[in-house]
Amino acid sequence: MKIRKITFAALLTAAALGMFLIEAQLPALTPVPGVKPGLSNIVTLFCLYTLGGRWALRILLCRILLGSLLTGQVSALAYSLSGGLAALALSCLLRRFIPPAQLWVISAFSAMAHGLGQLCCAVLITGTPALFAYLPVLLLSGILSGAFTGAAARAVLVRLEGRFVF
Template sequence: MKAHKMAELALLTALALIIFVVELQLPDLIPIPGVKLGLANIITVYAVYRYKAGEVVLIVTARIILAALFASRIMALLYSAAGAAMCLTGMLLIKKIIPYKYIWLSSVVGAVLHNTGQTIAAIAVLRSLAVIPYYPVLIISGCIAGSFTGICAQLLIKRKLPHSSN
């Protein structure tokens, strides 16, 4: 990997991490575990549409590991990894059919998949279906947050690609 590309990926990782740390300082919107804005995902959605799959995986993996360390939430690493794996898989696949002007929709799908992955991880870790009642709320909040982060990423891409026909 060339130094310029590595520097770009490192900057995106740092930016996502900064956004994550700032978001940690915000009060919870609603007192339900797992519900958050997920503003760092603006960078993820942007990266999905601007970089190769392997490069996006590097950004997200580094962000998840560093975020767990910075927030002292090592157990959250498992939930984040499960959510990110489903989210990235879905978004990388859907990217092939969703054009640039509908990136926000890809983000919504990613948010729903992320919440699904986290819920599956919680069921596996807790060995209980007690988290299932939270799932509909997570899906609704994921659609709202995913729309917002997707629109933000779409605006970033539009600024980065002013001559794009998509």
């Protein structure tokens, strides 16, 4: 059982990493740092509902560490970690109150938390509170990208329902 779980988690990590690397190669949608589709979040949400919060955290950490090393953007590690951890923490919390059918809602809120986490990290690192001017832009993009990735994760969960019981 444990080996099946680890193998499945490794598969999800590879999928998340693949999505992250493909997304990193695409040109940025806007000149605003932090605004991106966040496709690898689909895997994090899928993992949260199939393996649980602890495994989702492990996969998230592996994806962030390996993603930073493979893209050569080690300086972005702190931003990815702060955003990713804030998003996952909120997802775990909201999961208790919002049904899985409304995963897009959880995802939209967690994407907003991701933006906020990254922004706080950027303010701390650069020591420039003026960066909070980015907050409305990041929240707005978080609603759009989060709703999309949440709907995508829900579609995958419905499609594969019952196939991954551990």
